[in-house]
Amino acid sequence: MLVLLAGFGLGLSLILAIGAQNAFVLRQGVRREHVGVVVLVCAASDAVLYAAGGAGLGALVERNPVIVDVARWAGAAVVLGYGALAARRALRGEEGLRVATDGASGDEGRRLRPVLLTALALTWLNPHVYLDTVVLQGSVAATYGDDRWLFSAGAVLSSIVWFTALGYGARLLAPVLRRPGAWRVVDGVIAVIMVAVAVSLVAGA
Structure with missing residues (x-):
């Protein structure tokens, strides 16, 4: 149980950053x-990456920095593009509030495919995810010997708990976002975050 909690704590600490x-x-x-x-x-995705770290693939990533470099530049392009879209929504005040406040289902919003592709890109084209989940978590998990899979399971559990809470708990913000201009602020903040992430990726090259 202590090993599981240790993995949960490390996983949560790695994923909490906005x-x-x-x-x-x-x-x-x-x-x-x-x-x-x-x-x-x-x-x-985190489960697959944590499993890879537990299996010892972190050493492979460290020996082949080109993997991280490719993810770095591709990720910077994707994140910057998404940031530009968020900035455009913020400047133009595009109406996205209806879906959040009127109880509309996801089927009435954007089609699934672009949402799915964006989620995959923001996950798999982020070099930090490999360093955090495969290399760092994998290195720590290795210190637990035969219990490394239990440690990795704790990290996987932290991702499940976090993303579920973030995704489904976010709807509690809907009443706040009924205010005029609130969505423009949200998209503006998201744009700043995305651009900052893209700059940090390029700066780390």
Whole structure:
């Protein structure tokens, strides 16, 4: 149980930072738009990566930095593009509030495919996710010997709990977002976060 909790604590500490992925999940949650799919993609992706770390693939990533470099530049492009879209929505005041406040289902919002592709891109094209889940978590898990899979299971559980809470708990913000201009503020903040993430990715090259 202590090993499981240790993995849960490390996983939670790695995922709490507000980054591109969390900002996207939060926005989808507030809009109630394909939330289940987004949560599933993010949590399942983390599960695969944590399993890879537990299997010792962190050493492979460290020996092949080109993997991280490719993800870095591709991720920067995707994040910057999403940030530009958020900035445009903020400047133009595009109406996205209807989905969040009128109780509309995700089927009435954007189609599933672009949402799914965005969730996958913001997850798998982020080099930090490999460093955090595969390398860092994998290295710590290795210190637990035969219990490394239990440690990794704790990290996977932290992702499930976090993304579920973020995605489905975000709808509690809907009453606040009924105010005029509130969505413009949200999209403005998301744009700033996305641009900052893209700059940090390029700066780390």
